[in-house]
Amino acid sequence: xxxxxxxxxxxxxxxxxxxxxxxxxxxxxxxxxxxxxxxxxxxxxxxxxxxxxxxxxxxxxxxxxxxxxxxxxxxxxxxxxxxxxxxxxxxxxxxxxxxxxxxxxxxxxxxxxxxxxxxxxxxxxxxxxxxxxxxxxxxxxxxxxxxxxxxxxxxxxxxxxxxxxxxxxxxxxxxxxxxxxxxxxxxxxxxxxxxxxxxxxxxxxxxxxxxxxxxxxxxxxxxxxxxxxxxxxxxxxxxxxxxxxxxxxxxxxxxxxxxxxxxxxxxxxxxxxxxxxxxxxxxxxxxxxxxxxxxxxxxxxxxxxxxxxxxxxxxxxxxxxxxxxxxxxxxxxxxxxxxxxxxxxxxxxxxxxxxxxxxxxxxxxxxxxxxxxxxxxxxxxxxxxxxxxxxxxxxxxxxxxxxxxxxxxxxxxxxxxxxxxxxxxxxxxxxxxxxxxxxxxxxxxxxxxxxxxxxxxxxxxxxxxxxxxxxxxxxxxxxxxxxxxxxxxxxxxxxxxxxxxxxxxxxxxxxxxxxxxxxxxxxxxxxxxxxxxxxxxxxxxxxxxxxxxxxxxxxxxxxxxxxxxxxxxxxxxxxxxxxxxxxxxxxxxxxxxxxxxxxxxxxxxxxxxxxxxxxxxxxxxxxxxxxxxxxxxxxxxxxxxxxxxxxxxxxxxxxxxxx
Amino acid sequence: xxxxxxxxxxxxxxxxxxxxxxxxxxxxxxxxxxxxxxxxxxxxxxxxxxxxxxxxxxxxxxxxxxxxxxxxxxxxxxxxxxxxxxxxxxxxxxxxxxxxxxxxxxxxxxxxxxxxxxxxxx
Numbered sequence: 001x002x003x004x005x006x007x008x009x010x011x012x013x014x015x016x017x018x019x020x021x022x023x024x025x026x027x028x029x030x031x032x033x034x035x036x037x038x039x040x041x042x043x044x045x046x047x048x049x050x051x052x053x054x055x056x057x058x059x060x061x062x063x064x065x066x067x068x069x070x071x072x073x074x075x076x077x078x079x080x081x082x083x084x085x086x087x088x089x090x091x092x093x094x095x096x097x098x099x100x101x102x103x104x105x106x107x108x109x110x111x112x113x114x115x116x117x118x119x120x121x122x123x124x125x126x127x128x129x130x131x132x133x134x135x136x137x138x139x140x141x142x143x144x145x146x147x148x149x150x151x152x153x154x155x156x157x158x159x160x161x162x163x164x165x166x167x168x169x170x171x172x173x174x175x176x177x178x179x180x181x182x183x184x185x186x187x188x189x190x191x192x193x194x195x196x197x198x199x200x201x202x203x204x205x206x207x208x209x210x211x212x213x214x215x216x217x218x219x220x221x222x223x224x225x226x227x228x229x230x231x232x233x234x235x236x237x238x239x240x241x242x243x244x245x246x247x248x249x250x251x252x253x254x255x256x257x258x259x260x261x262x263x264x265x266x267x268x269x270x271x272x273x274x275x276x277x278x279x280x281x282x283x284x285x286x287x288x289x290x291x292x293x294x295x296x297x298x299x300x301x302x303x304x305x306x307x308x309x310x311x312x313x314x315x316x317x318x319x320x321x322x323x324x325x326x327x328x329x330x331x332x333x334x335x336x337x338x339x340x341x342x343x344x345x346x347x348x349x350x351x352x353x354x355x356x357x358x359x360x361x362x363x364x365x366x367x368x369x370x371x372x373x374x375x376x377x378x379x380x381x382x383x384x385x386x387x388x389x390x391x392x393x394x395x396x397x398x399x400x401x402x403x404x405x406x407x408x409x410x411x412x413x414x415x416x417x418x419x420x421x422x423x424x425x426x427x428x429x430x431x432x433x434x435x436x437x438x439x440x441x442x443x444x445x446x447x448x449x450x451x452x453x454x455x456x457x458x459x460x461x462x463x464x465x466x467x468x469x470x471x472x473x474x475x476x477x478x479x480x481x482x483x484x485x486x487x488x489x490x491x492x493x494x495x496x497x498x499x500x501x502x503x504x505x506x507x508x509x510x511x512x513x514x515x516x517x518x519x520x521x522x523x524x525x526x527x528x529x530x531x532x533x534x535x536x537x538x539x540x541x542x543x544x545x546x547x548x549x550x551x552x553x554x555x556x557x558x559x560x561x562x563x564x565x566x567x568x569x570x571x572x573x574x575x576x577x578x579x580x581x582x583x584x585x586x587x588x589x590x591x592x593x594x595x596x597x598x599x600x601x602x603x604x605x606x607x608x609x610x611x612x613x614x615x616x617x618x619x620x621x622x623x624x625x626x627x628x629x630x631x632x633x634x635x636x637x638x639x640x641x642x643x644x645x646x647x648x649x650x651x652x653x654x655x656x657x658x659x
Numbered sequence: 660x661x662x663x664x665x666x667x668x669x670x671x672x673x674x675x676x677x678x679x680x681x682x683x684x685x686x687x688x689x690x691x692x693x694x695x696x697x698x699x700x701x702x703x704x705x706x707x708x709x710x711x712x713x714x715x716x717x718x719x720x721x722x723x724x725x726x727x728x729x730x731x732x733x734x735x736x737x738x739x740x741x742x743x744x745x746x747x748x749x750x751x752x753x754x755x756x757x758x759x760x761x762x763x764x765x766x767x768x769x770x771x772x773x774x775x776x777x778x779x780x781x
Binding site: 065 | 668669670672674675695696698699704712713714715716717718719721722723724725726729730731732735742743748749752755756764765
């Protein structure tokens, strides 16, 4: 009955990863769901290590689980100190898993177990002393049927009481879904509800629903009024079950509060971003139809000249063009959120982290009004947190060192966001030590990321920090090491259609410049022709275009380059890269992609102009195709592939390193 | 041939329980890693026994037991709670909802097999 140790390690690593991400979420702000999933992670880990007979391991999980259980049931207070303490113990678990995976004997953990126990005791007595055990809200006065109350787990009961105690309104949300697809339905209902409150419990039921369907009754706590909850819950039935016998209070105050809620609900509408995407899709199809109308108008005008009828058609198609552009802009605007939303969340995490590392650092923020697509905003937070943590841990020096260098005692980290054309630029600047070029190079050689004897310029060395496997324990502090790696930061930014560039100077500091598209929904592109095929390149990737005389192409170290404005630009032939037919030409067009010194010239046969497209994914079957980011329709029902410039550049620069 | 459904969000726990049950008799075992998955599997085949963990994402073991016990088609299927000892209070609640028995993780193989045997009248 031996399940292999590999299974144990694989699952244990997954669990630790999920525990770490819950902790990071908790560090940003308290969230009962995150705390509960942290508890569940450790709970599962305990069961797992117990099944394998790893005694010390399961003892440690057990005490940690009890601590987390007290926390989630509100028996002890949740604060920065607890988070720090739990972090250190998760790290210990991580070490234990490493020991198991290296076939080492799992070390003695009884000290750690004792320290968790005494921490828990101390926190408990502190909680008792401060609050004299807060009165539990009674559930008796609620109009919830006993069959529901009896099904609640201890934790769910606690959350229900907490919601009541905090003065939240408790609702019962009832929904019915088809049995085959209910998970999608209930998940989307859950995520809608979670945006305005807490889903306390979800009870499935087969009673009173048609065959082939399943019903759910959810207890939901929120500060929002019933109209707002109804709107959020969409097709689900919402019933308010606020405690019936409320404490008598000044009646008019309640009424006032209600009026305010109703008013704000009437002024704003919450819309799922998917719905906006659907509208945007329709608009982009209309744009194609508009293109056809303009083409017909031009052909008619060409054959018959400007008769009153063709003139009318011309005017109408112009109006269509303008109004569609307006409509598109308006929809895109709906997706935009100001950076203040991201920055406020960042600032919280960062200030806490600064306190932890005990350095004096000013965080300056500019450009909070700059707007960006909601989807991009959500995805850029993690990479930004990672970069800022790196600056705090490794960038800014300790006070003594700064004074010795004649710098200001306080370190400064500056975060800026500003629009630039179709892009948003985020810069993150610190006045710290700068990257240690020699150390990076040394480590890269040590880890065989670059060949021993190859010369490599400063810019390329700096970019090595984005390679997986470069950071070593030595360079990763305990805290930033928990986050994601620099390679993931780069990949994430790349997947959003963006670029990241680094400027660094020894003892003066480091600046990261992240260039992101304003939106992912509709992108401006260049239509190109290679070997009689059409392709699209996102305009965000393009720095400039130029005409290439084939006789000016030189070969250095086995790869083609061209000199423009006294700079050597490596070239990549699209036809060769995509294994298309290569026909020598008298003239090519070059497209410069990339930023800073990491640029590449793509050789194509022709540039056909700019066009705005809605990029669609290629679907499951082609998901492993590299070099292609998706497909888009460009009129006359022609579908063209969108080139994935980031991957192409990555491969191009890899080839260079292989030489 | 009897059939069993194991509901647990830990892969390893599921495969261990599966191993022990398959080892006992000719029993056809299905697995679900969440409560939702279990709800989806239930209509597909008549199960003779369900083994369920308490702490799971989406819906927990108690909510699943409540569902099974309040649905005519399933209410006679014996449900065994397999969970760690921290869920003591929740295990009691599960028994009150009509669970057949509970087994505490980590368990001895004979213990789990014994309870399953009893539930299936083997």
